[in-house]
Amino acid sequence: MTTPFLSVQDLKVHFPTADGIVKATDGLSFTLEKGKTLGIVGESGSGKSVSSSAILGLHRGTSAIVSGSILLDGVDLLSIGDEEMRRKRGSEIAMIFQDPLSAMHPYYTVGNQIAEAYRVHHSVSKKAARTRTIEMLDRVGIPQPNRRVDDYPHQFSGGMRQRAMIAMALINNPSLLIADEPTTALDVTVQAQILDLLQDLQRDFDAAVMIITHDLGVVAEMADDVLVMYAGRAVEYGATKELLTHPEMPYTWGLLSSVPDVTGDTSAKLVPIPGNPPSLLDPPRGCAFEPRCAHRDKVPGNLCRTTLPDLVPGTRYEGHLKRCHLTNPDAVYETEVLPEIAPDLVENR
Numbered sequence: 001m002t003t004p005f006l007s008v009q010d011l012k013v014h015f016p017t018a019d020g021i022v023k024a025t026d027g028l029s030f031t032l033e034k035g036k037t038l039g040i041v042g043e044s045g046s047g048k049s050v051s052s053s054a055i056l057g058l059h060r061g062t063s064a065i066v067s068g069s070i071l072l073d074g075v076d077l078l079s080i081g082d083e084e085m086r087r088k089r090g091s092e093i094a095m096i097f098q099d100p101l102s103a104m105h106p107y108y109t110v111g112n113q114i115a116e117a118y119r120v121h122h123s124v125s126k127k128a129a130r131t132r133t134i135e136m137l138d139r140v141g142i143p144q145p146n147r148r149v150d151d152y153p154h155q156f157s158g159g160m161r162q163r164a165m166i167a168m169a170l171i172n173n174p175s176l177l178i179a180d181e182p183t184t185a186l187d188v189t190v191q192a193q194i195l196d197l198l199q200d201l202q203r204d205f206d207a208a209v210m211i212i213t214h215d216l217g218v219v220a221e222m223a224d225d226v227l228v229m230y231a232g233r234a235v236e237y238g239a240t241k242e243l244l245t246h247p248e249m250p251y252t253w254g255l256l257s258s259v260p261d262v263t264g265d266t267s268a269k270l271v272p273i274p275g276n277p278p279s280l281l282d283p284p285r286g287c288a289f290e291p292r293c294a295h296r297d298k299v300p301g302n303l304c305r306t307t308l309p310d311l312v313p314g315t316r317y318e319g320h321l322k323r324c325h326l327t328n329p330d331a332v333y334e335t336e337v338l339p340e341i342a343p344d345l346v347e348n349r
Helices: 050-055 082-088 110-119 127-141 157-168 186-204 216-222 241-243 250-257 300-308 328-340
Strands: 006-017 020-032 037-041 065-072 091-098 176-178 208-213 226-231 233-239
Touching: 006 050, 020 050, 020 065, 020 226, 037 110, 037 216, 050 065, 050 091, 050 176, 050 208, 091 157, 091 186, 110 157, 110 186, 127 157, 157 186, 176 216, 176 226, 186 208, 186 216, 208 216, 216 226, 216 241, 226 250, 233 241, 233 250
Parallel strands: 037 208, 037 226, 091 176, 176 208
Antiparallel strands: 006 020, 006 065, 226 233
């Protein structure tokens, strides 16, 4: 059995506040192989971006309390020193942020910022770094890269800024690429172009990719496996096709039901998940989704309210994990939930 390239085990990221401890991530575990893509989905505040920031070591020097282990190619990123972490960040691990306009400095040219990311990790001249920058801008589809390399971020369109951010992230050939909402605020056509670009570049660089999103369409298009997060914990995990066609956790059912069906009745209303996520200052004692779950009464003994369910193997296929007390989720899914699920998400998987 091969050792996974990235292994996150029992990751906890807690933030002390005046009101108490915010458990932003509370016992998260997952693995990722090189050349594969993991999609992490969930509502805002579920712990997606906090977890990725922990992998990048961005909580160092803050009040955050981080524990567990993050093994990257056998090295625990939580136990190495700050200087070694800085060397890995940008060279072995890179991130594409969701807002390229705010992520790039407005007073420096796009080319200077990308070249700086290269020179930090390579002892090369400014001329050599500029040449490498132009090559990467061309690789990500920026037209006339010899000229646009001297433009400022505000002179790029939203899609071009995102391409420039991808060029910056990949200029050092990282082994792990984290994309945090990479298509947010882009129109649909540009979104498709960016996703196609990421898939092409992943094949070229053989990188492991984590894509963080709330868009299940992006997950269906890109991810090999899916991790569903809720209230700082993983609530379901599995291969993309199987998880989207036969989910076993009511929160995942809610996410799928809330996606518009472009082939269905245009007058039909969306099916939202009622209520709000719980406070991470004082999470429920039992299942965090219990207050919003329409199926909690199918579990005897008030178990959902009193006992936190473990992340256990699902019933249909190998490698599928779920955090739910329902003993026969397939029966509920087939009879009550499936008619509400948008089919276009999975038709091409």
